[in-house]
Amino acid sequence: xxxxxxxxxxxxxxxxxxxxxxxxxxxxxxxxxxxxxxxxxxxxxxxxxxxxxxxxxxxxxxxxxxxxxxxxxxxxxxxxxxxxxxxxxxxxxxxxxxxxxxxxxxxxxxxxxxxxxxxxxxxxxxxxxxxxxxxxxxxxxxxxxxxxxxxxxxxxxxxxxxxxxxxxxxxxxxxxxxxxxxxxxxxxxxxxxxxxxxxxxxxxxxxxxxxxxxxxxxxxxxxxxxxxxxxxxxxxxxxxxxxxxxxxxxxxxxxxxxxxxxxxxxxxxxxxxxxxxxxxxxxxx
Amino acid sequence: xxxxxxxxxxxxxxxxxxxxxxxxxxxxxxxxxxxxxxxxxxxxxxxxxxxxxxxxxxxxxxxxxxxxxxxxxxxxxxxxxxxxxxxxxxxxxxxxxxxxxxxxxxxxxxxxxxxxxxxxxxxxxxxxxxxxxxxxxxxxxxxxxxxxxxxxxxxxxxxxxxxxxxxxxxxxxxxxxxxxxxxxxxxxxxxxxxxxxxxxxxxxxxxxxxxxxxxxxxxxxxxxxxxxxxxxxxxxxxxxxxxxxxxxxxxxxxxxxxxxxxxxxxxxxxxxxxxxxxxxxxxxxxxxxxxxxxxxxxxxxxxxxxxxxxxxxxxxx
Numbered sequence: 001x002x003x004x005x006x007x008x009x010x011x012x013x014x015x016x017x018x019x020x021x022x023x024x025x026x027x028x029x030x031x032x033x034x035x036x037x038x039x040x041x042x043x044x045x046x047x048x049x050x051x052x053x054x055x056x057x058x059x060x061x062x063x064x065x066x067x068x069x070x071x072x073x074x075x076x077x078x079x080x081x082x083x084x085x086x087x088x089x090x091x092x093x094x095x096x097x098x099x100x101x102x103x104x105x106x107x108x109x110x111x112x113x114x115x116x117x118x119x120x121x122x123x124x125x126x127x128x129x130x131x132x133x134x135x136x137x138x139x140x141x142x143x144x145x146x147x148x149x150x151x152x153x154x155x156x157x158x159x160x161x162x163x164x165x166x167x168x169x170x171x172x173x174x175x176x177x178x179x180x181x182x183x184x185x186x187x188x189x190x191x192x193x194x195x196x197x198x199x200x201x202x203x204x205x206x207x208x209x210x211x212x213x214x215x216x217x218x219x220x221x222x223x224x225x226x227x228x229x230x231x232x233x234x235x236x237x238x239x240x241x242x243x244x245x246x247x248x249x250x251x252x253x254x255x256x257x258x259x260x261x262x263x264x265x266x267x268x269x270x271x272x273x274x275x276x277x278x279x280x281x282x283x284x285x
Numbered sequence: 286x287x288x289x290x291x292x293x294x295x296x297x298x299x300x301x302x303x304x305x306x307x308x309x310x311x312x313x314x315x316x317x318x319x320x321x322x323x324x325x326x327x328x329x330x331x332x333x334x335x336x337x338x339x340x341x342x343x344x345x346x347x348x349x350x351x352x353x354x355x356x357x358x359x360x361x362x363x364x365x366x367x368x369x370x371x372x373x374x375x376x377x378x379x380x381x382x383x384x385x386x387x388x389x390x391x392x393x394x395x396x397x398x399x400x401x402x403x404x405x406x407x408x409x410x411x412x413x414x415x416x417x418x419x420x421x422x423x424x425x426x427x428x429x430x431x432x433x434x435x436x437x438x439x440x441x442x443x444x445x446x447x448x449x450x451x452x453x454x455x456x457x458x459x460x461x462x463x464x465x466x467x468x469x470x471x472x473x474x475x476x477x478x479x480x481x482x483x484x485x486x487x488x489x490x491x492x493x494x495x496x497x498x499x500x501x502x503x504x505x506x507x508x509x510x511x512x513x514x515x516x517x518x519x520x521x522x523x524x525x526x527x528x529x530x531x532x533x534x535x536x537x538x539x540x541x542x543x544x545x546x547x548x549x550x551x552x553x554x555x556x557x558x559x560x561x562x563x564x565x566x567x568x569x570x571x572x573x574x575x576x577x578x579x580x581x582x583x584x585x586x587x588x589x590x591x592x593x594x595x596x597x598x599x600x601x602x
Contacts, residue, residue, distance in 0.1 A: 071294045079297070106383055115312075180301035187304045206345075213348065214336040216312040221305065 049163075049241050053171060056164035063168035070169040074135045074232075075177030081134055082127050082185050089122050090114060090189030091196040098201045107203045111211020114193040116220075120283070123186035124224045125272055128231030131178060132264040136239035139170055140260035143243025144253040152244075167240040171233065178232025179225045186224060223279055230271045238264040319368040320347060321429035325378040325391065326359040332389050333380060339364045341393040346370040349391060364391065371426040375419040377436030394436055396421040 015027050056063065094114045101109060143166055146152050152162045190212065197203040242260035246252045311317065327333065339347040347366035355361045366372065375396030383390050396419045427433065466472045555563050565571050589596050 068291050068294050071298075072290045076293050076297045106388055176298075180298055183301045183305040183308075187308055190308075210338060210345075213312055215334045216336055218309050218313050221309045225305075 045245070046241060049244070050237070052163045053167055053237075056161055056168050059161060059164040059168075062161060062164040063172070066165070066169040067172045070173035071177050073138070074131070074170070074173045074236075075180055078131055078134055078177075078181060079184065082130055082181050083188050085126055085130050086118075086123065086185035086189040087192040089126060090118055090191070090193035093117050093122065093189075094193030094197045095200065098197055098203060106211075107207040108211035108214060110197055110203050111194070111208040112214045113211070114208075115190060115212045115216070118189040118193065119186050119220050119224050121272075123189055124182050124227040124231060125268065127182045127185045128178065128228065128235065128268045129265055131181070131232070132235050132239075132261055132268060135174075136235045136264050137257050137261050139236065139239040140243035140246075140257045141253055143167075143240055144246030144256045147244060147246045148248050148250070148253055162244075167236075167244065170240050171236040174232040174236030175229060176232075178235070179228040182224060182228035183221075186221075217283070220283055223275070223283060226279065227272065227275050230275065231268050234267050234271060235264050238267060314365075320365040321368060322350065323347075323364045323366050323372065323427070323430070324432040325362045325364065326355070326432070326435060327362060327378075327380055329354075329358055329360060331360060331380040333360055333362055333391070334389075337388075338383075338390045339366065339393065340390055341370060341372060341376070342395050343392075346372075346393075362391070366429075372433065373421050374425040374427055375421060376427065376433055378433040379436045393433065 015023055015030065018026050094110055097110045097113045098107075101107070143152075146166070152166070155162045155165055194205070194208045194212075197208060198205055239260040242256045242263065246256040314320075333349060333352045335349055335352060337349045338345045339349065347364050347370070349362060350365040351363040353361040353363075372393060373395045377394050379392050379394065380389050381392040382388065467476075554560060555566060557563070565575075
């Protein structure tokens, strides 16, 4: 598969060649048509890309050996950054919450608010956004560079399926490792939140743990895992695709990388909203 | 691909899964301490939720595990009680407020402990309460899985608000009455007049007190002048003389007492003694003899007067 499969511009008769009274209307309709076609074209290319991935799943001998390396890149190597982010989020959330409580509110509310914030929202979302920057950008740059240096064409020449070779390991790694990272981030956030308020404020360990357990149902953890799985898969697919369709030159790689980070971040936020919309009612204790 | 990567990824995934499973269980099971279930039924609308604490006499011993809506008008509540705690027989369960914002917990009110043995060392006797809480039987506990009877519930926030509302209504009535009495019926003016009268009275009293004070001052000054006019030396001499007189009087009194006592003894001797005087006073024979003697003396005297020469024969030379 080459870049020519996804042409971005079609040839049209120039607007200037039409009679003047018709030009404004033609220009308007052409713009509308181009935007509409562009939207559907983008969707179509991505669906086509997904179909290619489905097809590539049938070649585990190509992608399975490479998956472990990607899992290490995405999961293990991202743990320090994700852990630092989670620790600060948990600590700051807990510390700020203590000083928002007015008299009459139990101190266990701190544990409850930290758990709800970190488990339901901050843990999965911020881990995914951090990974979109760290892992997604790297993914797009790697695949994009291979595209512009024609290594992908070389793979095709050698009868390797570039999707199975490049995209599948990253997708599987994103799908599995982002939930793992999210679990560890949540745990780190809750632990550091507790340590902070126990050491620095009048909140006691009993208050914090009581709040952590208050109205807890296991579905809250499943909810976070569902989100993390969706986010990880999105990061891998979007960033791989943007790298795969990179246009020529170093500038093209940079543009694709920036575009991948922006799109994956926006998609993560949209998916976050959608999951909340559909699954949040099930979170009621 | 290196073998080391596989090991690292394996460790990472294993740790993440263990943390996820253990953490979820820790939160869901309220820790890893062993527990047993207990049940209770409460009325609807108690705002009970999973994870809320269960307290026995104020000490947390477990938490709410499950709240099921019973169509008969109850909430069937399952509580997980930590294995180390036992619930005494006679315990009742109520839903109580935690804080001001609708937080709830289940309070288990245990039976009263038996009256301590009087005189037991280190035991402070406690006056038994007037409540109807049953007295604990020694070593009698509710079995695991039993249903704890429901006690009288604490007033809910709504009930408290209703009471506050009724109190504020009564307060507004009082304020209204005060307004009617004080404003509309010129009560304030009356109060003003009363205060003015009181002030006038106080002024009068002040004047009287001032006059009395002046008179008192004058009296004191006069007394001081009189006191100053007294000759202290003469006064001392007079006091000394009075003291000497007093001493003399004391000595004289003592002398009189002694004399009196002597007279007493003389009189006693006269009355009861055997002396001449006593016999003269007490013996009628002596009296008669004396009369006889006197009669003879009279006759003798008469005879002497009549016949002096019979008795006196004066011869000169």
